[in-house]
Amino acid sequence: MAGKAQEFAKEHPEQVEGAGEKAGEFGKERFAGHDEQIDQGVDKFKDWVPGGEGDEGQPPAEPPA
Secondary structure, three states, X not given: OHHHHHHHHHHOXXXXXXXXXXXXXXXXXXXXXXXXXXXXXXXXXHHHOOOXXXXXXXXXXXXXX
């Protein structure tokens, strides 16, 4: 399953990052006062997305647990 998720992320990085942003906004609404931690989590997620905003040409990391 993780392999399929990485494959989809590689083919559609914009969609995957958009979903991460949307999840982050939901988390901020649900857990007020934890914006910084949520932003850090979203940034780490973006680093995992190959070819996405956080990708710096490094091989993909293990998916978040």
